[in-house]
Amino acid sequence: MEIRVIGGLAVRFDGAGLALGTPKQQLVLAMLALHVGRLVTVDELVDELWPQAPPRSAVPNVRTYAANLRRSLNSAGDGRVAIVREPGGYRLHIDEDRIDLHRLSPGWHDARNMADQGRPIEAIPLLAEVVDAWSGPLLAGLPLGPGLTARREAVDRDRQSAVELLAELRLRTDRADLALPLLRAHASRYPLREPAQALLMRALIGTHDVSGALAVYQAARDALAAQLGVPPGPELERVHRATLDARRARRRPAGGPVEAAAVGRNEDAGRGANWLPRVVPDFVGRREVIERTLGDIAADEAGPVVRVIDGMAGCGKTTLAVHLAHRLADRFPGGQLFVDLGGHAEGAPVPPASALVTLLRQLGLPAGRIPGELPDRIEMWRRELALRRAVVVLDNAADSAQVEPLLPATGRAVVLVTSRRRLLALTERPPVSLSVLPESEALALLTSLVGEQRVRADPDGASEMVRICGGLPLAIRLAGTRLAHRPAWTMSDMVRRLSGKPAFLPRLQAEARTVVEAFAESYEPLDSSARRVFRSLGLVAAGHYDTAMVGALTDLPLDEAADLIDELVDRHLVEEIADGRYRLHDLMRQYAYELSLQTDPEPIRKAVVAGLLDHLLHSVVVVSAPMEEKRLVDRNLRLEAPLRPDLLSARLPGDLEWLEEQRLNLNSLVRQAAREGHEAMAWRLARAAWRFFYMRSYFDDISATHGEGLVAARRTDDRHAVALMHNYLASACVRTGAYQEASAHLHEVVSIRAELGDVEGTDRARVNLGVVYWLTGRIQDSLDVNQAAVRAGALDTLPVLPNLGLTLRFLGRHDESMAVHRLHLFVARVRGDLFHLSNALGHLGGVRYRLGHDAQAERLLRASLALRDRTGNGYARAETLSDLAGTYRHLGRLDEALRHHHAAIEAAANAGERHVQAEARNELAMTLRVAGRQEESVAMFRQALDIATRIAHPYEQGRALSGLAEHLADNDPEDARRYRRRALAIFERMGVPEQHEIRRLLAEVSPDRV
16 A cells, blocks of 8 residues: 655555545545654644634544544555554554655655765666656645645755756756756746756756747746846856857857747747637626736746636636636737637547647647647647747646646746636646626626616516526526517516426527536536436435435445545536535536436436435434434434445534534425425434424424424324424424414324323323423413423433423422422433533522522533533523523622623524523613613513513513513502502412512502502
């Protein structure tokens, strides 16, 4: 096995390459390989992979990458290479000579020593071997962090020194002809490196090309002045003087045949021909890309400049390149050349030899002068281009191998390359990757095609039209052109014609051009496996995919799925939106879907969707495991074994960031499952995602997914599933204040569970009804239900205990409430359930706050918040913040109290928890009153009263009425008495202790009326 880090990262085993996963996973291997035998800490890896802002999941992600690499190396290795996990990090065990960079170092060291000892004949072959193996920059194509970037620069300096030493030794041994090809590429790559330019000049003199040497000096002097503001150094000036001496020594008369030919060519190049296609007259948008690219080109003008523009079919790559070339024409008057390389057209791409004939003919060279062999054509092309400041557009490139022979080695030309594939080997600069147009630019393009009056007459239709076109410039142009030639049509008419399925895409056409044809040029060259992957992606409603999801969709091994999705990304059929996450453009998805309808039988299409649903369901269960009790999940979901257990190794228990990324996918796929005959998957996937949705307060998501799940369960008459969906729909209703709906759902659950003879399920539903009871003021009913459940012992205690403890607290039975919450805390600790642990701490803190035990309350509440932050548990966070704010009020720390009150209100609003919004406002009003801000306090009590009244939450209604009465007592005692009587009626009906204080206050004011 061999690990290569030079040129790009690769692992070879028995002549075959090993799939290394995502770029970040490759960076982990790169770090280990470049520090072979040394412990590389997890902190070092995190800093390298995420130098700016590591995500919360950074450490688990690093461990996943390392585990994946370890498995890959173990499966393919010969036992002499291994990644070993040690405390704090990882270590790579492998012989150093199996890593190319480490293998080169001894040769480079020995060659230098031989050169220093005056043994150039011995040093040259050893040095040539080193330079040949040093084929490119370290880890080319990977997004390096600070450590690897520094290492790349150090290695690059060594490579420069090796090339220059080899060239120097060849010049010393009178082999300038061998030094020259090496130095041309090297000096072109480093136009500001004076030793390289001096060596190139010496090599040109050695091959009797004095004019070429002078041209190199001129270019180097211009580059140094423009970019560094300095003149050439002593060595370059010395070689320049030697070059002038060599020219005089040739004793040629002025205007002799050789110089005359050169002068003639330079004069011809002063204003070259323009072979560019006509510029699009209605070019709009891309302003930021254009200005950035033009700025980059201006900064790099000391040598040849190569810029790659890539993107999906129809995104406007050619249009942008031609626009840029026209903009550059005045600064590069030596010619504007254009050749279509046919990389994605029918038939074979244009060979480099043929493309060179076209380009040389555009320069004005007669066909008879163009050599027949490719190497000679390349040399002529580069020599001619070096004499001109020209712009060359190489359009529609197939791959880097097709383009490489067409690139200049010296001179000051600009080459713009367009491709649907990512061509990372042509230049160290990242490509200009075009996406679709934003809505404003898309509308501007449409306006330029059909006229401002038509767009203004139907702006909604225009917006819908560019939305249907997905912001894709080609689609907008085709649709706009069709509309422009039909003056009787409105925007809405066109929208109706484009919205029909399945003939949607073919309607986007003008003359012989269609979006389908553009897409097909990227799709048709794929092999059958890649085509199948692409079609499969169009069948599912997911907004994005990761590699494991692609494997599940296609039933392919993970490594093969990764390779194929990378190929689709390279061809811009698929976008990589983040590390390891992919998506289809809307029009591309429609194209893939219609291809699948035409190609794949219905059973295969259904199996594709089922495979993804099964994988996502089991993935959610694995990731949610730390938040859910396994027994309850098993009882609810009744899962069968996963179809692809091998893919679940990519999922980490507790990885809430992954769940967050999948949130919209879960909504879409539950809906698709329910509507396409995967009913069992629909309700199971909804239930599996419930805990995460609940913790993050995504109550709308619960309502949407479980509503779809309920429809699916009813369709198959699965009574267990119907009850399950009702139960969890109730949870969302409770948290958003829809108590009557919650009660209706839970009564359905009780009825169905009783019908099924499910005693435990019936009791659990009754306990959940207890929550609705205390929220709606039926405190004694809630207490009875919870106590009965605890006495029966038929239920797991974790869900029951917090409900019982809260009910006791509302009744003022604080010691009993404390005992129940302590038991809750103990059971949660024993089971290692962090969700219930954080809740128990918060509930204990809430009781302490109400007892006035402020120091203990602060510790408990802060601990609860810290644990919630660590685990991502947003459930009841607002209540905890509100109780902590009240604790700070008791302690006299009013600034902290106010800050936490506002945080509680914001958290409650973000979570949609309306009863907590009322509670948090009542608590804030009390603090404002203590702070002497009476008017603000009254306003806040009124807001709390309004919210609590709208959701029929009596307890917070009573508290708000009581608070308002306190403010009115001095100025309007009659209104104060009226408010207190309303509060008293509420508290008496609930049986809570607040009634006693209000009764006392009323008695003091008017004892005869109480």
